[in-house]
Amino acid sequence: MQDQLILVIGATGKTGIRIVKSLREKGFNVREGSRSAAIPFDWERPETWSAALEGVTAAYVSYFPDLAFPGAAEKIEALAKAATLAGVRKLVLLSGRGEAHALACEEIVRNSGLAFTLVRAAWFAQNFSEGYLLGPVLDGVVALPAGDIKEPIADVDDIADVAVAALTDARHDGELYEITGPRLLSFTEAAAEISAAAGFPVHYQPITLEQFHEGMLDIGGPLIADVFTEICRETLDGHNAYLADGVQRALGREPRDFAEFCRSVAASGVWRKAA
């Protein structure tokens, strides 16, 4: 373990923070890939990459903001080349389910010549507790352009556990793990489960892609609005409405259920409204 150094890119994000914690608890040496780390890593400043990769044996790669953004594939390819030059053995890529751009990035990693594991995740439960939907949950209305589709909402704890296994055990080399929760949920059903756990009403409001775009323009500007609207158009059309067995294959256990996620977030106080 002490002869390994694992770089976690996105170390302060939803998946990265859990991966760093778990690796350290298991006794691995970890370098945090973050713009504010002692040795910084910045996707927008490739000149930071070689120092961040120096001495690294395996790297977790979560791209920000999303693999669908212009230039993401080129950056993933350049990172794989820099990792090869630095002598990195393995990359573990966080990818998104049912997304063409994510698939293209998976292929880049698959063909990089490095050992790899692909972690292809469904829509995150933690979008409701740590992501952009926390505010709407607290306001009681979650508006998404998702109609009445069902999604096998995945728990980020499971994604992190699979990534940690992949980073630390060569038996996961060459594997593609699709990570979903154990059941399909409509967003109406998800909101009802959040309401029950949080103790106040939370409703799902279906909106059009145009309404979503308008809302995102106010939050993030035209590029963010365009790309995230396209991601919603591509992923929230119901074609991801089936379960996968990535957690079972990688970890030999069942994925965490959305109800358990809701109970633990409610207990943590994150969904407590300010008095």
Ligand SMILES: NC(=O)c1ccc[n+]([C@@H]2O[C@H](COP(=O)([O-])OP(=O)(O)OC[C@H]3O[C@@H](n4cnc5c(N)ncnc54)[C@H](OP(=O)(O)O)[C@@H]3O)[C@@H](O)[C@H]2O)c1
């Ligand atoms: N949300 C979903 O439902 C979902 C589903 C499937 C896949 N995904 C994928 O998940 C990935 C995001 O992972 P996540 O949710 O764990 O992360 P996250 O919570 O969105 O956090 C991303 C981290 O990226 C870092 N970051 C921001 N700008 C950066 C830059 N220029 N260079 C380097 N780091 C930067 C930030 O760290 P610092 O501020 O410390 O630098 C931040 O902590 C995306 O690629 C997305 O496609 C998401």
